[in-house]
Amino acid sequence: MKYAAVLGYGTVGSGVVEVIETNFDLIAKNAGDAIKVKYIVDIRDFSNDPHADLFVKDFATVEADPEVNVVVETIGGINPAYDFTKRALKAGKSVVTSNKELVATHGAELLALAKENSCNYFFEASVGGGIPIIRPLCQCLAANRVDEVLGILNGTTNYILNRMITGGLTFEAALSEAQEKGYAERNPAADVEGHDACRKICILSALAFGRHVYPDAVVTEGITKVTLEDVAYAENGDMVIKLLGRAKRTEDGKIYAFVGPHLVPKSELISNVNGVFNSVMVRGNAVGDTMFYGRGAGKLPTASAVVADVIDACQHTDCTKYAGWEDTTESILADSNDFVSAYYVRVSGESVRSAVNNAFGEVSFLSRDGAKADECACITAPMSKRELDEKVKILSESCVVYAPMKVLALD
Amino acid sequence: MKYAAVLGYGTVGSGVVEVIETNFDLIAKNAGDAIKVKYIVDIRDFSNDPHADLFVKDFATVEADPEVNVVVETIGGINPAYDFTKRALKAGKSVVTSNKELVATHGAELLALAKENSCNYFFEASVGGGIPIIRPLCQCLAANRVDEVLGILNGTTNYILNRMITGGLTFEAALSEAQEKGYAERNPAADVEGHDACRKICILSALAFGRHVYPDAVVTEGITKVTLEDVAYAENGDMVIKLLGRAKRTEDGKIYAFVGPHLVPKSELISNVNGVFNSVMVRGNAVGDTMFYGRGAGKLPTASAVVADVIDACQHTDCTKYAGWEDTTESILADSNDFVSAYYVRVSGESVRSAVNNAFGEVSFLSRDGAKADECACITAPMSKRELDEKVKILSESCVVYAPMKVLALD
Numbered sequence: 001m002k003y004a005a006v007l008g009y010g011t012v013g014s015g016v017v018e019v020i021e022t023n024f025d026l027i028a029k030n031a032g033d034a035i036k037v038k039y040i041v042d043i044r045d046f047s048n049d050p051h052a053d054l055f056v057k058d059f060a061t062v063e064a065d066p067e068v069n070v071v072v073e074t075i076g077g078i079n080p081a082y083d084f085t086k087r088a089l090k091a092g093k094s095v096v097t098s099n100k101e102l103v104a105t106h107g108a109e110l111l112a113l114a115k116e117n118s119c120n121y122f123f124e125a126s127v128g129g130g131i132p133i134i135r136p137l138c139q140c141l142a143a144n145r146v147d148e149v150l151g152i153l154n155g156t157t158n159y160i161l162n163r164m165i166t167g168g169l170t171f172e173a174a175l176s177e178a179q180e181k182g183y184a185e186r187n188p189a190a191d192v193e194g195h196d197a198c199r200k201i202c203i204l205s206a207l208a209f210g211r212h213v214y215p216d217a218v219v220t221e222g223i224t225k226v227t228l229e230d231v232a233y234a235e236n237g238d239m240v241i242k243l244l245g246r247a248k249r250t251e252d253g254k255i256y257a258f259v260g261p262h263l264v265p266k267s268e269l270i271s272n273v274n275g276v277f278n279s280v281m282v283r284g285n286a287v288g289d290t291m292f293y294g295r296g297a298g299k300l301p302t303a304s305a306v307v308a309d310v311i312d313a314c315q316h317t318d319c320t321k322y323a324g325w326e327d328t329t330e331s332i333l334a335d336s337n338d339f340v341s342a343y344y345v346r347v348s349g350e351s352v353r354s355a356v357n358n359a360f361g362e363v364s365f366l367s368r369d370g371a372k373a374d375e376c377a378c379i380t381a382p383m384s385k386r387e388l389d390e391k392v393k394i395l396s397e398s399c400v401v402y403a404p405m406k407v408l409a410l411d
Numbered sequence: 412m413k414y415a416a417v418l419g420y421g422t423v424g425s426g427v428v429e430v431i432e433t434n435f436d437l438i439a440k441n442a443g444d445a446i447k448v449k450y451i452v453d454i455r456d457f458s459n460d461p462h463a464d465l466f467v468k469d470f471a472t473v474e475a476d477p478e479v480n481v482v483v484e485t486i487g488g489i490n491p492a493y494d495f496t497k498r499a500l501k502a503g504k505s506v507v508t509s510n511k512e513l514v515a516t517h518g519a520e521l522l523a524l525a526k527e528n529s530c531n532y533f534f535e536a537s538v539g540g541g542i543p544i545i546r547p548l549c550q551c552l553a554a555n556r557v558d559e560v561l562g563i564l565n566g567t568t569n570y571i572l573n574r575m576i577t578g579g580l581t582f583e584a585a586l587s588e589a590q591e592k593g594y595a596e597r598n599p600a601a602d603v604e605g606h607d608a609c610r611k612i613c614i615l616s617a618l619a620f621g622r623h624v625y626p627d628a629v630v631t632e633g634i635t636k637v638t639l640e641d642v643a644y645a646e647n648g649d650m651v652i653k654l655l656g657r658a659k660r661t662e663d664g665k666i667y668a669f670v671g672p673h674l675v676p677k678s679e680l681i682s683n684v685n686g687v688f689n690s691v692m693v694r695g696n697a698v699g700d701t702m703f704y705g706r707g708a709g710k711l712p713t714a715s716a717v718v719a720d721v722i723d724a725c726q727h728t729d730c731t732k733y734a735g736w737e738d739t740t741e742s743i744l745a746d747s748n749d750f751v752s753a754y755y756v757r758v759s760g761e762s763v764r765s766a767v768n769n770a771f772g773e774v775s776f777l778s779r780d781g782a783k784a785d786e787c788a789c790i791t792a793p794m795s796k797r798e799l800d801e802k803v804k805i806l807s808e809s810c811v812v813y814a815p816m817k818v819l820a821l822d
Contacts, residue, residue: 291703
């Protein structure tokens with residue numbers, strides 16, 4: 001018998017307890033040993049919960065119990081999760097988490113601490129919810145030099161964009177709907193401003209490229225500036241708008257990493273990833289393009305990934321499975337102003353088309369029903385962000401230029 | 412340093428040698444130890460090959476060399492691959508393979524033999540080429556009861572159907588084109604009759620449901636009867652025709668497993684998997700639907716999966732990682748005549764629509780440009796294969812009924 005302790009009895013934590021109980025027999029078979037939840041740590045009162053006898057309020061109980069093999073941290077946020085994780089690892093207990101903020105911020109340190117103490121720090125659920133992506137990236141694609149990782153990493157924004165595209169809702173209306181359905185939080189900033197997707201691309205980058213990438217170093221743009229006009233112009237170009245996190249290797253071994261709304265051609269499989277689903281594409285130098293798809297959040301899907309980690313941790317109770325990644329001061333990031341992409345640009349003003357041509361040279365104009373005479377939108381030739389900014393500056397002298405978006409082009 | 416021996420220097424075997432050399436440093440980093448190819452076993456003459464000094468003609472050399480940790484079997488077919496695999500495992504060497512025929516036929520025995528000899532038998536490349544699917548299914552979804560697995564498991568037939576759909580080529584013309592491009596073999600039976608997809612769904616079923624499923628017990632239908640008329644009717648119903656391998660758990664724990672062409676609604680992500688790409692969907696009771704996508708064949712993609720297995724085998728040189736599956740005489744298969752599905756039925760004859768209604772009751776008729784007056788096609792209500800066969804029998808008394816196809820409905 002192996003024992004787990006679950007920290008935090010919220011959506012994910014209670015899902016973990018449920019999955020471990022519901023699938024007890026098959027987990028025992030797959031793990032080679034039965035797994036039971038011995039403690040649930042939560043400061044709130046759960047005396048009427050069916051698991052009332054498992055609750056403790058003090059993490060020290062877990063820390064001091066040599067029977068506990070695995071600590072499941074589903075508290076979220078930095079504190080007290082960071083402190084509890086360090087104490088668990090120092091006590092030689094593996095830690096499994098869905099906490100992307102903690103992994104993106106302190107992952108390198110916690111992985112090193114796990115190694116020092118011959119235990120493991122696993123975080124399959126921190127990216128893509130239930131989608132198997134961390135293990136496939138580390139193990140199944142271990143024979144590849146990874147050249148690019150990109151994905152729809154946030155279900156809330158994907159749901160909102162989807163409702164704008166298929167339901168004709170404005171951003172504000174779609175956000176309200178997502179909040180009513182429980183897909184978006186009351187304070188939606190972490191999702192709609194792109195911070196959640198940013199943390200996830202940081203984790204994927206560290207795994208794919210071997211160096212910690214800190215969220216504050218990644219240029220991050222959310223979806224708050226996307227309008228129904230943009231949606232209509234994209235449709236006219238046979239594209240949809242998706243919030244993508246991207247990390248791409250440069251020829252000299254650095255990486256571009258950024259988060260932002262993109263126009264994605266409908267011919268790309270990822271353009272069909274809808275609703276709260278997530279999807280991650282990985283390009284390797286041997287395998288080519290692969291894609292992983294599934295529910296990016298939710299109680300049981302996230303618990304599925306957490307419990308897979310628990311099983312793995314129970315199978316490796318006295319060795320460290322992954323080497324982790326380096327935490328160097330020298331950044332692996334290339335200047336994202338050098339990244340070359342075609343851009344979608346929407347403009348309004350007098351003689352708008354000639355002004356656009358004057359600034360950008362030849363472009364492909366898009367159209368939409370009900371467009372005003374003084375507005376236009378176009379797709380530019382590929383250029384660096386630096387070049388784009390210069391041209392936008394010229395154009396802004398005579399016109400209003402709305403937030404440009406990159407156009408995804410996978411060669 | 413760990414040593415591998417590659418058996419068979421064909422497309423996949425030479426790809427394995429290439430990937431191990433090209434990505435030598437990163438593989439050493441990911442594996443925790445450098446990996447070198449020590450022998451290539453092939454009876455043909457490769458004296459002018461850059462690797463000429465590695466070639467041996469007799470497998471006994473590999474078998475007798477205690478330095479060889481992993482044997483890579485990329486010969487294909489049952490003989491002599493079966494014999495070499497058994498001898499390698501008995502010598503305590505892990506075996507890694509892309510040989511779906513051997514795994515589907517003798518997998519249970521070879522996994523047991525690996526266990527007896529504290530080594531491993533890995534076959535990530537046997538399903539879905541480069542797509543990580545075996546490990547995700549066994550490890551990442553280990554907390555789930557798997558309820559359904561289905562996929563586009565054969566790139567050749569997917570390419571052919573795609574060319575019929577987008578290029579308007581007949582089956583014969585699309586097959587010829589696939590042969591010219593090297594996507595189909597001169598004798599295409601294994602692909603177009605569905606046998607290759609059948610082997611793969613057998614392997615996935617064994618992994619997902621824990622019992623060996625023998626290919627000859629799985630009802631298998633290829634794509635040779637699919638016509639451009641069918642393609643046009645499917646398009647009218649907003650569907651495309653795909654060859655799917657499917658395995659689905661019944662309520663009493665048995666499974667339906669079969670291979671056949673399906674009409675797939677365009678709203679399903681899998682309908683957008685085109686060309687030689689493969690895709691596998693797995694439905695678990697916690698995670699919900701997940702999908703894995705990538706190149707299902709080809710030198711380097713397949714080698715990517717094989718070398719991932721080589722790395723894993725080198726990291727586990729004295730323990731057996733997977734329990735394998737049971738090989739019981741009692742079949743786990745349910746009678747596929749009981750499987751309930753809506754069907755696509757194309758019919759010609761006098762008073763054809765009323766004959767169809769007479770046999771099937773209410774149906775949804777489809778249309779196509781240029782349809783003859785005496786033909787029609789429809790989607791039936793859901794029914795068992797047994798019921799379908801009875802109704803087709805009635806209809807056949809007055810009409811010609813072409814091969815019906817299942818309509819995919821994922822609830």
